[in-house]
Every structure is written in C-alpha cells, then in structure tokens.
Amino acid sequence: MSLSVLAEERKMCILEWLEREGKVMVVPLAAHLDVSTETVRRDMAALEKEGLLKRVYGGAIKPTFRTDEAPYxxxxxxxxxxxxxxxxxxxxxxxxxxxxxxxxxxxxxxxxxxxxxxxxxxxxxxxxxxxxxxxxxxxxxxxxxxxxxxxxxxxxxxxxxxxxxxxxxxxxxxxxxxxxxxxxxxxxxxxxxxxxxxxxxxxxxxxxxxxxxxxxxxxxxxxxxxxxxxxxxxxxxxxxxxxxxxxxxxxxxxxxxxxxxxxxxxxx
Structure with missing residues (x-):
C-alpha cells in the first residue's frame, strides 16, 4: 500500500472522529493510528487547507463556516x-x-x-x-x-x-x-x-x-x-x-x- 493511500486513510479517520465527537486531539489520535504526533499534525494541516477542520491547541475542531468541499x-x-x-x-x-x-x-x-x-x-x-x-x-x-x-x-x-x-x-x-x-x-x-x-x-x-x-x-x-x-x-x-x-x-x-x-x- 502506498504512502499516499495511507495518508488518505488517516485523513478519513480524522474526519470520521471529528464528525462523531466534534473535536479530535492529536495524542490519542496518533496512538489510535499508530503514527507519530507530527504525522497527525501534518494531516490536520492538510485538512485545514481544504477547509474541513480548524486546528486548535492540541487538536482540531469542526469549522463553523466552510468555503470548499471535499472530493466526491x-x-x-x-x-x-x-x-x-x-x-x-x-x-x-x-x-x-x-x-x-x-x-x-x-x-x-x-x-x-x-x-x-x-x-x-x-x-x-x-x-x-x-x-x-x-x-x-x-x-x-x-x-x-x-x-x-x-x-x-x-x-x-x-x-x-x-x-x-x-x-x-x-x-x-x-x-x-x-x-x-x-x-x-x-x-x-x-x-x-x-x-x-x-x-x-x-x-x-x-x-x-x-x-x-x-x-x-x-x-x-x-x-x-x-x-x-x-x-x-x-x-x-x-x-x-x-x-x-x-x-x-x-x-x-x-x-x-x-x-x-x-x-x-x-x-x-
């Protein structure tokens, strides 16, 4: 499995947690995904650029205003x-x-x-x-x-x-x-x-x-x-x-x- 596919799977997991909980934290998410906290932060940064979340201290929350939609x-x-x-x-x-x-x-x-x-x-x-x-x-x-x-x-x-x-x-x-x-x-x-x-x-x-x-x-x-x-x-x-x-x-x-x-x- 390619690294790009793995990255997309991680992003999907982050979004699913976010929709379910309303907020995701870096440390428990990294433990769940068995990756480093830096990897999770990079994924969150990429998702923030897509307008799918808003990063906060220690994690991320759902945005209240969105300007772009995720791919179909x-x-x-x-x-x-x-x-x-x-x-x-x-x-x-x-x-x-x-x-x-x-x-x-x-x-x-x-x-x-x-x-x-x-x-x-x-x-x-x-x-x-x-x-x-x-x-x-x-x-x-x-x-x-x-x-x-x-x-x-x-x-x-x-x-x-x-x-x-x-x-x-x-x-x-x-x-x-x-x-x-x-x-x-x-x-x-x-x-x-x-x-x-x-x-x-x-x-x-x-x-x-x-x-x-x-x-x-x-x-x-x-x-x-x-x-x-x-x-x-x-x-x-x-x-x-x-x-x-x-x-x-x-x-x-x-x-x-x-x-x-x-x-x-x-x-x-």
Missing amino acids: SMRQKVNFEEKRAIGRMAAEMIQDGSTIAIDEGTTPLELARAIQGRKRLTVLTNSLPAAVCLLESLSQDKFSGKVILLGGEVNPEQQAANGPLSERIAREFRVDQAFLSVGGITLTHGITDYDLNEASMSRTLAEAAQEVIVLADRSKIGISTFAHMLPIEQADVIVTDAPCPADWTAALEEKGVLWVQAPVKEDS
Whole structure:
C-alpha cells in the first residue's frame, strides 16, 4: 500500500472522529493510528487547507463556516451508514406514479440506491452516478418507470451537470418532490452549498417541486457554506440522522418545516 493511500486513510479517520465527537486531539489520535504526533499534525494541516477542520491547541475542531468541499470520492466514504439511512428514509416518502427530482451529491445517491418496489415512477436527475444507479435498478425490475438525465456541462469533480444549460432544461419540468443535497443548514443563513452553480441548480429543482425534501447528514447541521441556496422555510422536510437541535424546534414549527430523523442501523 502506498504512502499516499495511507495518508488518505488517516485523513478519513480524522474526519470520521471529528464528525462523531466534534473535536479530535492529536495524542490519542496518533496512538489510535499508530503514527507519530507530527504525522497527525501534518494531516490536520492538510485538512485545514481544504477547509474541513480548524486546528486548535492540541487538536482540531469542526469549522463553523466552510468555503470548499471535499472530493466526491472522499465524501462517499464519510458518514456512509448515516447517508444510507437517510436515503432509505427518503425513499419511503415516494409514492407510486410520482415524478421526482434527485439532486447531485453522495446522500441523494443513497436515495437512488434505496428506491425499490415503486411503480410508474419518473425520476429526473443531474447526477451521473444516480442516473447509472437508477438505470441499473430499472433493468433489474427494482422499480418501474423512467429516468431523465438533465444534461448540460458536466462538473467532473462532482460528477454532475449544472450551470445555465442544465437549469434551462430543468425549468421545462414540474415534479411532485425534489430531493436536495446541501452543504449546510442553519437557522440564520438557511440552506447553503459550496458551489454557486450547484446551489443555483438545486434552487431551480426546488422551484419546480411541490414538495422540497432536504437530505443532510449530521455534519451539515449548524454549518454555513459559501453559496446561499434557499431560506430554511422553503424546505418542507429535512431528513437527517441527527435529532433536531433543541433551540431549533420552535422556529422550525413556526416555519412549517418537518424534521425527520432516520434511524441508523449499526449492522447495515
């Protein structure tokens, strides 16, 4: 195994600890990974440059404002069981005969994987991995219906089409439900994303939908990212693996936003 692969595995471990605990300390992490404290500090410095953590004395904490997103391949591995649980819960909200839109991102991909047993479903997506997954499911008769890939310029890092052409195509449709990936959710700044084009595409899908369902694992809660997507009250449902923060409950009820916590199966 190459040193670069080992370094990526260490970074993944640091991020997983950080999402679980909210803070990581250098010394116990070095002992867990069986590496020097200097190695851990170098990994943390690299992750800080990517905007994924903030170094503090003796360790690191989660940033409260993020301007850059981890690569798609890395995000697929972080909080995987939580994302799968969210995908399963969201799939239960889909009815036979519905027309739905599935956004780009790793959590919507888990939704695409979870769709089974539905009939006469029409699915729009700008995500290449989601489209491939859905087509495989159709060929295996996991559900019936059709898949429409929203075209346009493809972002190779996010494996999705977005930008003005994609939005123009998306505006041709009306859907029952839009399932959206986000970068962060706060009461103050609403729903945000890392990339302007991604945020604009998600906003376009939301405008086309009768019901907007936000998919967000616990790492997105309380985080603000670079690009504004939607005011929080424009979400009808937030599906996450985290309990609703106590100080959010009254505000969400007032805004008419339903918080749904997906149960995570440890033996999944």
